[in-house]
Amino acid sequence: MRVLVLLGAPGAGKGTQAQVLARTLGIPHIATGDLFRAAVREGTTLGREVKEYMDRGELVPDGVTVGILLDRLSASDARDGAILDGFPRTRAQAEALDAELAARGVGVDRALYIDVPSEDIVRRLSGRWICEAAGHVYNVASRPPRAAGRCDIDESALVQRDDDRAETVRARLGQQMGALGEVVAHYRATGALVMVDGGKPIAEVTEALLDVLRPAAERRVG
Ligand code: AP5
Numbered sequence: 001m002r003v004l005v006l007l008g009a010p011g012a013g014k015g016t017q018a019q020v021l022a023r024t025l026g027i028p029h030i031a032t033g034d035l036f037r038a039a040v041r042e043g044t045t046l047g048r049e050v051k052e053y054m055d056r057g058e059l060v061p062d063g064v065t066v067g068i069l070l071d072r073l074s075a076s077d078a079r080d081g082a083i084l085d086g087f088p089r090t091r092a093q094a095e096a097l098d099a100e101l102a103a104r105g106v107g108v109d110r111a112l113y114i115d116v117p118s119e120d121i122v123r124r125l126s127g128r129w130i131c132e133a134a135g136h137v138y139n140v141a142s143r144p145p146r147a148a149g150r151c152d153i154d155e156s157a158l159v160q161r162d163d164d165r166a167e168t169v170r171a172r173l174g175q176q177m178g179a180l181g182e183v184v185a186h187y188r189a190t191g192a193l194v195m196v197d198g199g200k201p202i203a204e205v206t207e208a209l210l211d212v213l214r215p216a217a218e219r220r221v222g
Contacts, residue, residue, distance in 0.1 A: 012116045013124075013205060018085040093183075113184060130159060132157050
């Protein structure tokens with residue numbers, strides 16, 4: 001089982017990169033934000049509970065978040081591993097993940113931090129559009145769809161996220177970066193942390209991530 005963690009500020013490009021890595025590595029992309037947005041769309045009790053936190057740009061409480069993530073990680077398609085996007089976001093979540101993986105005899109393989117200057121974040125998020133069907137990610141400036149307003153992959157309509165309004169983006173940055181710092185410290189201590197420059201074009205960031213994930217022997221030959 002190979003578990004990779006993608007870390008970074010809101011808008012750093014975690015979802016964009018996780019979708020490519022999942023296709024390349026053949027393991028599922030699991031994003032707590034996507035799981036929460038699906039619950040909100042379906043109008044479940046969980047959806048009603050988490051929407052209030054998301055609308056305020058706050059983290060959803062650890063108990064709820066850990067439960068939904070571990071449940072998803074137990075699905076059969078994650079038997080060989082997964083790419084976790086947006087989880088863990090607190091030290092308690094990181095420790096809960098460690099405990100679950102230790103019980104399966106594994107650990108987090110790499111925690112990849114996508115580092116983007118904060119001045120780029122608001123611009124990226126205000127230009128983001130995602131597809132209604134599956135959350136495929138586009139950007140008016142850096143990744144426009146082939147046909148305006150339609151997903152290249154499944155042709156569903158493109159929509160903007162409620163929490164991409166400028167004031168919610170500022171709240172997300174203000175309220176979530178402190179906890180993220182503790183997660184970074186956690187993975188630095190375990191030796192799993194790798195920093196990647198996320199300010200470069202999308203394809204270059206993908207190459208840098210894949211380079212980290214290639215076995216050392218292959219990197220020497222290449
Ligand atoms: P979540 O959905 O996880 O949001 P986030 O972490 O804030 O991250 P984003 O999805 O906004 O950004 P991203 O890094 O995936 O960037 P993307 O690839 O889209 O969480 C939403 C909410 O749910 C949270 O605020 C919280 O309330 C709750 N939540 C979720 N997980 C939780 C947890 N573990 N604990 C507690 N609460 C939780 O890219 C952004 C844009 O930039 C796109 O338009 C893209 O096309 C563009 N782009 C990407 N890369 C580049 C590049 N290299 N150059 C130029 N443009 C780029």
